[in-house]
Amino acid sequence: MKPKLTLKQIARELDVSVSTVSKALRDSVEISEETRLKIKAFAKLYNYKPNNIALSLKNRKTRTIGLVLPEIVHDFFATVISGIEQVANQKGYNVIICLSNNSFDREVMNMEMLANGSTDGFILSVAKETQQREDYHHLQEAINQGMPIVLVDRVVDQIVCDKVIIDDSEGAQNAVQHLIDSGCQKIAIITTVDYVSVGKLRTRGYLEALGKNNMVINEDLILKIEDVDQSQEEINEFLRTREIDGVFAVNEQFATSAIKALHLKGLSVPRDVLVFSFSDGELSRRFIPSLSTVNQHGAEMGAKAAELLIERLEKPVDEERFQTAIIKTSLIERESSQKTKTPVE
């Protein structure tokens, strides 16, 4: 086990000074060709790599991005990470990931942990609990300390910074419009409680679609779910007692639960009821019937977030103008929303 090579060791070995070695390796004109080549050859031979920590300290830049996410066992966030990682790595940045598990305290802890010099900036999607509390002091503090933040997906309006979102409302509206166009008259929505920003927006899209088509809005067809884990029973009960011909679910989990509930009732999807979902993941692709969904393009969101952050990091003299990038959603029509295309069962 050999400890890593340092400039000092090279200098001692070659009988020159540390500064000479440093300059030689960085191709400074101050160093004669002869010395330069000798040092470079030696460095290459013993596979010298400058110590990142020392560089970080010297440059006061870590080339590291802090990523704080509510969860990770979730296709959407996983794809976001993919997108971030790809752009970051390509630009020579590392990504430190911390999970908040949707807890406010863990989110704050994670940010404090990373803010002490470990990262140059943050990409963050706020925890559910944070949205509920509406306490964003930790975000503001990071910004005040000079650490740029890019918010992704679950953004908060009160904080002034770069943001990457999709048009949740529009995506939902398109999905519901598609159900309407397919002949649905009584469309239920299964959504989250209102403090989850994206849930609220998707609900709004649903309402707007109905409004635009002069359809009556029936509050009785709106189910707002607090706890995903206990959603199946709620959804069963909800659908058992309502007569509907279309369901719009704001995520894959609700969509599959809805289909199960409809089966319980003896109904088939898409034969009797059409279903449209949100968030395209493995589940949507593999489910039978495969789910029509609003694609959020998570990887693209992540990539954009990383680009925005890195740009801000590398052009710090940039004006204080922040932008909100809106990634286009797209409808993926699969079996669950198409009467004509009955799946194999």
Added chain:
Amino acid sequence: MKPKLTLKQIARELDVSVSTVSKALRDSVEISEETRLKIKAFAKLYNYKPNNIALSLKNRKTRTIGLVLPEIVHDFFATVISGIEQVANQKGYNVIICLSNNSFDREVMNMEMLANGSTDGFILSVAKETQQREDYHHLQEAINQGMPIVLVDRVVDQIVCDKVIIDDSEGAQNAVQHLIDSGCQKIAIITTVDYVSVGKLRTRGYLEALGKNNMVINEDLILKIEDVDQSQEEINEFLRTREIDGVFAVNEQFATSAIKALHLKGLSVPRDVLVFSFSDGELSRRFIPSLSTVNQHGAEMGAKAAELLIERLEKPVDEERFQTAIIKTSLIERESSQKTKTPVE
């Protein structure tokens, strides 16, 4: 935007020396109560936090774990990350994540990127391509440089280090045994090509289960898949032309593809054919019929890996004895393998 507070600034402000400040904050007895309290009060007031990078440089420890994974949009790896993250954070470690995308080159690049002082050690699951090439020099080099490695799930025998695996073979055997116990006579297996270590082991478990029950091994009922993306057609064709009453699939994707293929053939699961899968994820839980699977306990694997690594980092005088932790698998019996429990369709 105030730059972060440093010891030097506190010292200047309070008209003492940097060393005094440092000692006061660390409760050294060398400092008088009065000075100590004054300094601590000031530090608290202005929310001083020591700079992590400087500490890392000084201590030659980063308290950061490098995690290199083949992919992340995959429930298993996502849960592994969860487990690692939880243990790491609780012990005051950060986690840097890099994705290899199953590419050998990216795996090597990532490790080089992190080995230059950014992390104290690695947790790694080797890329598919790396397993195919059987080139593990980058792992050995990291170890030679004094960076401990813990291999997870996709391990390599040639490298001597701590490892965390499940008994893939035993898990598969149990699953197949369960199919046999349920009355299956002709059980097909849908697995990966052999160079994927876990695939090979699961195949072996399948063979052993058949052997133990004195069942004839029919090579014609073994399908080895190279590319997951084009697996559906292969599986369709495979199942169309074979008469079977049970399917063991080495992952959720293959399992759902198999069920689709069986539907195409006019067969129902579990009525006509029983299906057992491997890797418990959202897909297994939500699918209709829900999938019986071998649970790999990814979070537990991740947690164990983090524990092993951190232990080795903090007790460096430890003997050079490495251990391989084998996490118990467990069978989760859901609808797809139980004739009696017909799902709602």
Added chain:
DNA sequence: AGAGCGGCCGAAAACGATTTCGTGTTGAAA
């Protein structure tokens, strides 16, 4: 011959923290 200049290199400071080793001031013991 003296001034000036360019080529080549080393010393030292800096990044922010910890730690070892002084050093000056007390007060008490001899």
Added chain:
DNA sequence: TTTCAACACGAAATCGTTTTCGGCCGCTCT
């Protein structure tokens, strides 16, 4: 009065780099 220990603090080294500044040598130009 001298000596010595305890006390409270500061100077400086250290971690591994980069960079500024200055120095030395030899050469050319007047």
